[in-house]
Amino acid sequence: MSKYLKLFPKFLSALAVLHDVLATMLAWWLAFSLRFNFQIPQDFFDSILKNGYWVIPLQVIVFFYFGLYKGLWRFASLPDLKRIIKAAIASVLLMLVIRVMLLPPGVIPRSVYLLDPILLIMLMGGSRFVYRAWKDHDLYAMHASMGEPVLVLGAGDVAINLLNELARSTEWRVVGLLDNEKYLHRRELKGVRVLGSIDDLARHAHAANVRHVIVAFANTQNTLKRHAIELAKNLNLNILTVPTLDDLMSGKVKVSQIRKVDIEDLLGRDPVQLDEQGLHDLMTGQVVMVTGAGGSIGSELCRQIRAFQPRVLVCYDVSEYALYTLEQELTNLQIKTRMVYVVGDVKNAIRIKALLNKYRPAIVFHAAAYKHVPMMENDNVSEALNNNVVGTYTVAIACQEAKVKRFVLVSTDKAVNPTNVMGASKRLAEMVCQGLQNMANNETTYAIVRFGNVLGSSGSVIPKFKQQIASGGPVTVTHPEITRYFMSIPEACQLVMQAGLMGKKGEIFVLDMGESVKIADLAKEMIRLSGFQENDIDIQYTGLRPGEKLYEELLADDERTTATPHPKLKVAIARAVEPIWVQSMLSWVSQAHALDEHEIKEQLKLWVEEYTIDYQNRVATEKIAILSQQSHSVH
Secondary structure (H helix, E strand, O other): OHHHHHHHHHHHHHHHHHHHHHHHHHHHHHHHHHHOOOOOOHHHHHHHHHHHHHHHHHHHHHHHHOOOOOOOHHHOOHHHHHHHHHHHHHHHHHHHHHHHHHOOOOOOOHHHHHHHHHHHHHHHHHHHHHHHHHHHHHHHHHHOOOOEEEEEEOOOHHHHHHHHHHOOOOOEEEEEEEOOOHHHOOOEEOOEEEEEOHHHHHHHHHHOOOOEEEEOOOOOOHHHHHHHHHHHHHOOOEEEEOOOHHHHHHOOOOOOOOEEOOHHHHHOOOOOOOOHHHHHHHHOOOEEEEEOOOOHHHHHHHHHHHOOOOOEEEEEEOOHHHHHHHHHHHHOOOOOOEEEEEEOOOOOHHHHHHHHHHHOOOEEEEOOOOOOHHHHHOOOHHHHHHHHHHHHHHHHHHHHHOOOOEEEEEOOHHHOOOOOHHHHHHHHHHHHHHHHHOOOOOOOEEEEEEOOEEEOOOOOHHHHHHHHHHOOOOEEEOOOOOEEOEEEHHHHHHHHHHHHHHOOOOOEEEEOOOOOEEHHHHHHHHHHHOOOOHHHOOEEEOOOOOOOOOOOOOOOOOOEEEEOOOOOEEEEEOOOOOHHHHHHHHHHHHHHOOOOHHHHHHHHHHHOOOOOOOOHHHHHHHHHHHHHHHHHHHO
8 A cells, every 4th residue: 555655746747748738739739720720731731740859859848957846736836837937938839949050940930839839838737726726715715614713913925824724624614804004804815705804803703703813923013912811811812822933943843733821922022133243253264152051041142143143052061961961952953063062161171171172153043040049148158159150250261361252141130239249259259250341452342131030941930830720729929019020031131242242342231121021920920820719729828038129120320321323232331340359259159158147248248239138128028927817817
């Protein structure tokens, strides 16, 4: 059986060739017939036969040359029609050349040279598109009465691609489109009518007895997407959406593999406009190194850097497993960049120097750090300082000695007016880079990028909430008033690269984080999106964790910003740092491990002036017990 299945495509190709041979013969005869009003004189009838012996084989050879038999009639489209037109014109030109050079017998009227290609295009192209139309209609008729009725919100390119995919689906039946573009109203796209605007969703959903909607907007329409999701959510409709552009481009999924709306869809922001040419000039053909390459930010940086085709990408991380996971992912992709995976600690100066001397990177992205606030606050204070401060200095000074052109530090908004050791350690890391920038004979440009929480990163609140909801609750929130800024990991990494390109003299770049989000509201939204009512899952307030702030800030009290050419990047004007200060601070950090943790925190205030041990957190935590009891009584 398998033997015959393998022969089936060849059989179809043979049928297509036979069809075109017959079409060529018919077009040849019709061209003469139309020339003589279907009353062909005997002399010209003989010419049809004499010249047909070489014209028809010639045209069939040309058809093969232009690849007319590589595609399937079932999916005939505009590129197929273009190939037919090119083949028809080329065959007529060859006929003229042969006619002039070889003078074959018989006379061919000049009008035949014009009529024959037109007839060929009509017969060959028309039959293909008639066949496709018949198959599409057959499939549509088969599925028209099947599947769950659904409204598609959006009528742009994303929606059209979705309609193409769903035309062959038995699961869904699209009953209409809704879009705010008025010129589209009452028109049809792929046989589906645009019923009206998105604000009319309630009326059309009721009229069509629809329980599901699919949100199909482009990445540039996040505001409209959020509005559509909010309307559908208020109507208690089941909301689905198409895969992200990144997933589609990676080939992981198709448009038709729709999914439930996630919290990331509501928090999504407009795409970042990158200086593509500048980043290509910076990285294409160069050696690039990423520390902390196995982490959430580091691994995404590696993915995005590959798109600019560096000659070598060095991925450095202390976690063997994290590097292995990254290697397994990137090995399956067809890329020209040479990937190097190196296990090592950023505090190991000998290892770092040897690596830089061996590969000579042009730019280093330093994403390696301890970032978990509560864990660094108690029992790990000296290690947080050692890793985040000494580790940054070790890599940064080694880059200077190796004459690396650019060093980019991935920082955090927790470095602003820090109330925790992690934030204070990252502020010291920033100051290390500022001080090194001011060293004499320095040829390395340092840039610092400061941003808030990223969606879906390891240790972030959203994966935690998802797990708690899946387990039936409760969902734990530290404080009812706590807020955070959010952006996606890809957006954060794009802006890190952009800031690295723009950095000139140790600037601190602050990312536009948009509006802050109340975490309690985020938890309620995720509960609703998971198909539950707000009262179905308990929300418990557990109290602020050690070192945790109610509100994150992007600028310290003594900082201000200046604009940059990029709308989502600003430069924080911070106080100057001298190289001698850096050396004194590092000397203190190297001895801090011998001190009591409370003493380390007290002395830390001397080095980070804006650092405060937030004793108010303890008072706020004590009040949480009362709020938590009230929450339980409501549920």
